[in-house]
Amino acid sequence: MAEQQQDQDNPITQSPFELRLPPDRVRALIEGRDSDPFAVLGPHSVAGGWRVVAMDFGAREMSIATVEGVFPMQPVAGADGLFACFLPEPMPYLLRGTDGETEWEHEDPYRFGPVLGQIDEYLIGEGTHHQLWKALGAHVISHQGVRGTHFSVWAPNARRVAVLGDFNNWDARRHGMRRRGTTGVWEIFIPNIGNGSPYKFSITGAHGEPLPEKADPVGFGAEHPPATASVVRNLAGHKWSDDQWMQTRSEAQNIKAPISIYEVHLGSWRRVADDDNRPLSYLEHARDLIPYVKDMGFTHLELLPVSEFPFDGSWGYQPVGLYAPTIRFGTPEEFRSLVEAAHEAGIGVLLDWVPGHFPSDAHGLARFDGTALYEHADPREGFHQDWNTLIYNYGRREVSNYLTANALYWLQEYHVDGLRVDAVASMLYRDYSRKDGEWVPNIHGGRENLEAIEFLRGVNTVAYGEVPGIMTVAEESTAFPGVSRPVDAGGLGFGFKWNMGWMNDTLSYIQHEPVHRSHHHNQLTFGLVYAFSENFILPISHDEVVHGKGSMIEKMPGDVWQKFANLRAYYGFMWTHPGKKLLFMGCEFAQWKEWNHDASLDWHLLDDPRHKGVQSLIRDLNNLYRELPALHRRDNVPEGFSWIEGGAAQESILAYARYGEDGDAPVVAVCNFTPVPRHGWRVGLPRDGKWKLRLNSDAGVYGGSNMPTTPVTTADGDAWHGYDQSALIDLPPLSVLIYEAV
Structure with missing residues (x-):
């Protein structure tokens, strides 16, 4: 009676010599529509032993090789590519196949049990898995004594999810994944897949509709654009040598420290003219950029977004792979080397981080499982009209967890010293850049995005609480109160805020002809009315030298001599004004041209003593700013x-x-x-x-x-x-x- 019950519970009706499956189940399996392939494929306990079912569409014959010998498999009637056999007891095995000419042997991914544990499932479901990247993504591991890669992805509304790659000829019928409980997570361990393997997910929607192939939202690597697959990258094994910096960096990153930031776009800081004008790699930046930053006296290096992005013209501000350092300049391990080189030189590394929106590229997060999963379904809440991008649904705990964990990922896995959060104003207000009727009020009828506010507070609380010595910076252009005040004091919890008002006012002033400046004097003085309301950074960023705004030297009035003199005076004013400093690359030597992300900075200008002079001024201002406590210790107090x-x-x-x-x-x-x-x-x-x-x-x-x-x-x-x-x-x-x- 027990054997009969066991047989009824198994979808396979078995005998030692035949396998019978319901026809619709057979068709679903071989057509790649079955939502639970683990229920059929692999080893299953049956009366008298174990039944093994395997699927290989290239095989005419298959067998199982074990320490006990070789067991031939029988083709399943009416199901080309499906084979079965009976084993007397459970044992490790390899699958062998032949097409009549060639033979091959491989592990069966369906013989391996789950990798994710109950704690992972619980934390993912609760939205509090602060190390989410250790559960999801593609991890090179040893499982049940076999080396391979564990793939895991969140797609709660999908009917079926499979892994695609070179290892299965990008065949969606193979490597269907196992669904884990009610969390919406799917996983599979695929043996003998390792570092460097490209992959995507094939996802079937809730109603059986095929969806575009998707890159991994937690992928650690990606192919070179315009290719769009994720790439397996093994994050384990790096031995950091920056302990001294990590233990003391809090002294270099607090409100009393001299903080002078050099903002850099890695794709255009310097290019190799005799090698097809390519940008420098991470390792070449470690060799060239870091010594330059140190020589110039900057304390920090801020990088425009390095998370993988499809379109060069977005400068990284429309990322698709939040967990993948862009392959444009090298591998994740090489990016770590760049950070390490900075730390060895005593330079902190900040990353521009973009949790405010994401592009609608088909291979990305948009309608990831056939539904508005990461974004809002209503475009009045979920679509950025300015950038044609999608807005994260911060009120969904899994989405908030995804982003919070990403912040910790960069801080912990790459020893990044801080995050500058992009476009915070667009996150704080539901009516940002929208007309009446184009936005949805909050539950109180107001314009504030309450969910985004709580998300930002949560990110800052977790980041400062779990990663000692870091700093977070808000690019926030409104008068929203308490951006750089602690969360327990009612603030957003950022360490610093960009002073956009100071930047706009002073740049407006300095562009006036001197004869007219007396009428605009308040543009220089007004900033001191609110200078101590936040922990401010004075930013002259990439946004001020692009899109027709002109370079810093071009903004200056007068003849050439006056242009240089005006610029030098402006920098002197900036470096002595309360607030930390930020300067975009090229501005330090008065580049004439606007910034072009596709071209190198005009380093040849340094042959001109006037440009060399501005560079020397910035170097001396930085050194003086660091040397004189009066210029930095009380930046944030009257x-x-x-x-x-x-x-x-x-x-x-x-x-x-x-x-x-x-x-x-x-x-x-x-x-x-x-x-x-x-x-x-x-x-x-x-x-x-x-x-x-x-x-x-x-x-x-x-x-x-x-x-x-x-x-x-x-x-x-x-x-x-x-x-x-x-x-x-x-x-x-x-x-x-x-x-x-x-």
Whole structure:
């Protein structure tokens, strides 16, 4: 009776010599429509032993090789490619096949049990699997004593999922996956598949409809675009040598530290002209870029998105493979080498991270399992009109988990030191760039995207809580309160926020002819009204030198000499203004052309002393900024700044003091934004005694006029500008002077 029940429970009606399956089940198997191939294929306990069913469409004959001998398999009647045999007891085996001319032997993927455990299933279902990438994706492992790759993907509304690759001739009928409970996760272990193997998922929708082949949402590698398959990449085994940096990086990344960021697009920083103008690889960037960043005095390197993306023109801001460093410059292991080289040089690495939207490419996340899985179904919530992209459904716990885990993935697997989150404003507001009627209010009838707000708070809480010493940065252009305030204080929890208002105002000011600047003086001073409301970074980013905006040097008015002088003065103002610094590549040597993502920077310009001078100025500003505590320790508090003269609009002069902590010497910056020299200009100083000129943007070494100035002045004059003492100084045209109390 027990044997009869066992037989009824198994979909196979068996005897030692024949196999009978319902015809519809046979057709589903051989046509690649069966949603549970593990219920039929592989070994199954039956009365008197074990039945093994195998599928191989290229075989005329098949057999099973075991330590006990070779067992011939019988073809299943009416099912070409399906074979079965009976084993007296469970045992490891290999499948052997022949087409009459060629013989082959391989492991049977259907003889292997599940890999994912119950804890993985529970955490995935709960949306709290912070190391999701260790459960999903393609992992090279040993399973039941055999080396191969475990594939796992979330597709809860799919009827069937299979793995495609060179290993099965991209045949969707083979390697159908096992569904794991109610989590919506599918998995299979495929023996003898290893590092470098391309693959995709074949997904059948809930109603049996075939879907476009999909790349792995948690794939660790990808093919070179325009090819779209994922690639198996083994992440295990890297031995990091950056312990010293990792243990001390918090000292270089807190609000009191000097943070000066060099923003880089890896595809166009430098190209190899004699090799088809190709961009440098990760390893070549480690060799060339990192020493340059260090020599220039920058503390951090920020990379435009490196997550795999299909379209070069998106610069990486429309990623498809969030877990895959783009293959354009090398493998994941080589990207790790770039990060490691930066750390060995004492340079932090920040990545631009894009959790705000994703492209609608057919091989990507869009309608991944035939439904709006990662995105909203309603385009009023799920479609970005500006970028023709899809918006993540942050209210779905699995989607929020997917993105949160991705942030941790870069921080943990690649030792990245921080994430700059792109387009935060577009995430915070449901009506972002939409007209009335084109958006859906939140549950309270408001415009705030409550789910995105909670997601951002959660990401920052988890990132800072689980990865010591990191920093997160928001590119956020509105007045949303508390972006860089702790979550427990009602903020979003970012460490820093880009000061977009400062950038827009000051760039607008500096583009005016000097004769008109007196009417726009407030554009330089207004930033100090709110300068300490957030932990700000002052950004001159890639967005300011592209799409017809002109390069930084082209923005400047006047003749060529005045253009360079204006730019040098602007940089002097920026480096002495409260806030951390960010400068896009090429801006540091005044490239004339707008940035072009398809071309190298114009490094030949450094043969011109004027461009070399601007580069030298940036280097010296960085070094001075790091050396003088008054320029960085109190960037985010009012006590770090005081106006000396903020109202000299007619003269277009600014003077202000910067302060560090007790015992730190104060610094005074005096800015002259007209081409008129100011001789004997009296400036109030916050301390008596001697003041040393530490930097003059008009110096000859920077390409300036080299107008004589006093290298050391003494604050022994009359009370002035609200201070008890003052000094007379000479202000060169279009210049910034930086004095330190000595």
